[in-house]
Amino acid sequence: MAATQDKSIIRSIDWLTIFIYMGLLALGWMSICGACYEYGEPKDFLSLASFDTRTGMQLVWIGSSLVLGTVILLLDDRIFDTFAYLIYTALLLLLLATPFLAHDIKGSMSWIKIGSFSLQPAEFAKFATSLALAKFMSSYGFRLQGSWRNLAISAALMLIPMALIVLQKETGSALVYFSLFLMLYREGMPGSFLFSGIAAVAYVVVGLRFSEQPALGGLVTMGDVYVALLIILFVLILLFVYCRPAAIQESSDYTGASGSFYAIRQRRYLYILLFAIGSIGLHLSASTLVDHLAEHQQKRIQVLLGLRDDPSGVGYNVIQAKIAIGSGGLEGKGFLNGTQTKLKYVPEQETDFIFCTVGEEEGFIGSAVVLGLFLALLLRFLYLSERQPTAFGRVYGYCVFSIFFFHVLINIGMVLGLMPVIGIPLPFFSYGGSSLWGFTLLLFIFLRIDAGRIRMTR
Amino acid sequence: MGVAATIVIIIYVLRLFSLQLSSDDYKLRADSNAFLHRIQFPARGAITDRRGKLLVYNQPAYDIMVVMKEQVGIDTLDLCRSLGITRDWYERRMVEIKDKRRNPGYSPNTQQLFMSQLSVKEFSQFQEKLFRFPGFYTQKRSIRQYTGPYAAHILGDVGEVSPADIEADSYYRSGDYIGTQGIERSYEKQLRGIKGSEILLRDVQGRIKGRYQDGRFDQQPIPGKNLTLSIDLELQKLGERLMRNKLGSIVAIEPATGEILCMVSSPSFDPRTMVGRQRGKKHRELSQDPMKPLLNRAIMGLYPPGSTFKTSQALTFLQEGIINPQTAFPCSHGFHFKGLKVGCHGHGSPLPLVPAIGTSCNGYFCWGLYYMLGNRTKYHSVQEAMTRWKDHMVAMGFGYKLGVDLPGEKRGMIPNAEFYDKAYKGSWSGLTVISISIGQGEVTLTPLQIANLCATIANRGWFITPHIVKEIQDDEIDTLYTRRRYTNVSPVHYRTVVEGMQRAVEGGTCHAARNPWYITCGKTGTAQNRGHDHSVFMGFAPRDNPQIAVAVYVENGGWGANYGVPLGALMMEQYINGHLSPESEQKAETFANKTISYGSYAR
Known part of the structure; x- marks a missing residue:
């Protein structure tokens, strides 16, 4: 019995999404190598994979993400529906507790230290909120159109974690929840x-x-x-x-x-x-x-709008990001050969500004491939969502789409100087276990739900 | 929503296209971010004399550098004591370094120049204590050094480029060195070499992280070319010794080549004191000295040539047919005519040309010029005659710069018709300007021009532009310095003048130049001026196949025979024999110890 279920899972999983996911992970790790590589160090794989370097640590995060994804695929898809509110409530409590447990890192109160690792609960609240929304909006007789009550509850489900994240002074991560209005629109919220x-x-x-x-x-x-x-x-x-x-x-x-x-x-x-x-x-x-708004946020908006020319202050990040990307040319400078990123001209280059490394080292071709992969992923999410037999799967799928879309839109737009500097990670590229795990959970839960559609239709 | 996502991605790809492919602007900015083009300075060319004796070389000097961020908490008093500077100076220097306007390249993370050009000795003393001063570093540079206290005016010196230099030649960057005087300046392009560069990677804090692509694009500096001067160091040394405590100049030329064998300008200074940190102070001191030691009198001093000029007059009159070698003019203690009197000393009268040169008769040359300017069958007007005269003078190298390869040469003064028309409002004659025929009046020459006149006579009618650089390593010297320039006077007439100059040595004003080894030709001059007369001499030897032509000019030295003749004779002996005979050596010592008092009037 278990064997046949495994077989059906292997057959019913959307492998295309997994291929795109793997491709982005691989390119992401290359970028981390480019961003973290210290000038003069050896360039062979073993040194890059050494655990005392960030590149080695990122390999650990990638490996554990793959394990995490596999585990999720082996779970029964119905438990997500069943435990949606429980997971949501647990994450809300964690978010509520976070500011009290957290250490101040650059003004942000969103990191909990566990042993030598730091965890950012806000990254996990995304999938939890998506599950809760999916659960609520798939309840019997749910109708968004014409029901102010339902709309208000849906909005509240989004706004509560958002407010808690704002309390952690992570405005960027909080703004992500606005993207879920895209899902609400799909579900009947008036245009x-x-x-x-x-x-x-x-x-x-x-x-x-x-x-x-x-x-x-x-x-x-x-x-x-x-x-x-x-x-x-x-x-x-x-x-x-x-x-x-x-x-x-x-x-x-x-x-x-x-x-x-x-x-x-x-x-x-x-x-x-x-x-x-x-x-x-x-x-x-x-x-x-x-x-x-806080002063630095005011500045960021003003710099983006060209109200303020501030090459050494907030504008510095954007200018250096543009220089790094612009210097990549058509083919880029090659793996580990970027100068701007190697010499630390780009701030936060392994996290929020990771796309600079792609632009500098892989050039226009590499950057366009990355953008193409993201577009393929986003379009695949839409396709998968629309083929869901249940409202639960569809709502969750649109949540996944909305969140990924917002991240790609804001992060790359910011690096390219088209969007305000809002500190959110680029999925699968930015350094760090929390965001990688968060996005992996978000994506694989959707793939598991999608894989369960076969049973539903049978 | 799929459409929206697609549109966003397309916009981003277009944005990438405009950033990465449409212009090189970002690439250039990235390069200026990350690449530090560190200049590697080539070694400046060495300078030797004509026999290969080293005159100028490079020696290491050390700059003290400071990194502001690292130097916190040091014992400044200890530092000041170790470097021999005052606390005040230290404080001022620190403020200067941090001033971005005066020091545009300032960064607290990188090395900044704190103190420049410490000597090896100062450096080694400081080096021992360096560990006590974190944030302070030393950097090797190369500065000029000189083997001896000689030839300061010729060698010149090297200093930091001025903003005007940078403006004029894009090769220079602020802080570079450039030749400012002497051949350091005139052969700057050959001596400086070509700068190399290495491309270093600089991180955001200004720290050097390594070489770009392991130095694949680095360029090695090309060292400057070595110069061989035509100067004979031993001759130069003797000249400088003889001119001690006297003002004036000695210039010697090898007639066949135009090579300058020595160029003495007195007073001089020790070029070794003009390097390193004391250069500025020393330079200021010298420039305020009323005796003007910085002036190269050999090419900048404008003197009346006195009787040495008579040779050029004899040549002109002969060529113009005003006189022939047999023409004799009367002279009764001078030239007396229409109330005008130019004095002369006692000698037989009337005299033909050769003895007139030998005894340096003033009357003879006054008559010569009088007849030339007054000749209305040959010239329509005095102006025309004067113009012809001037053309002869110019062809002999007077009135214009000769074109020596040293900066600052003066052209001297040869009056022309327009000059006198203006000065005398058109009413003038040979009598008015008669004193130019004996090298007085408006005529001035540089000692180099006098020496060149002598070399031209030695060559019987041509000269090669005098020059001081004999050879340039792997290069040719300018064709200007290999081409003969002929005067407008036929060699026949030169032979007559040579005869006169031989007569002057053998039985005339220059008899002190006689010697048992070779036949010498000479001409004295006693140039009148505001003070005591200047003592002038020019001569060459041997008469046939001359090896050296020399001009001596001793300010306020009195008769030409007082200083000019003996000094010139010693110079010729040194060069031709390679040494001085014991008696001559004694004579040289006597003259070296003679002092002419110049009082305190400004010159």
């Missing part, structure tokens, strides 16, 4: 919510970007003018999308009764008016909002 969120970000960015240029005789800033134009543009788009007669007639709550058409339209006008008022309110409080 207008997502649209409002994106619009809000647009107001803040545009408002800040032009906040120092006066307009209309100094009464307002160019930021105000541009935001006003944006609001008008968005309102026009909303009016076009939601208030055309055709759009109203196609909507689900249109009954065809003549009074109902106007009622719907009136309600939609009201919403759009609220959107406009909210937009103005948001923009007016934008500067106040910025004042509430």
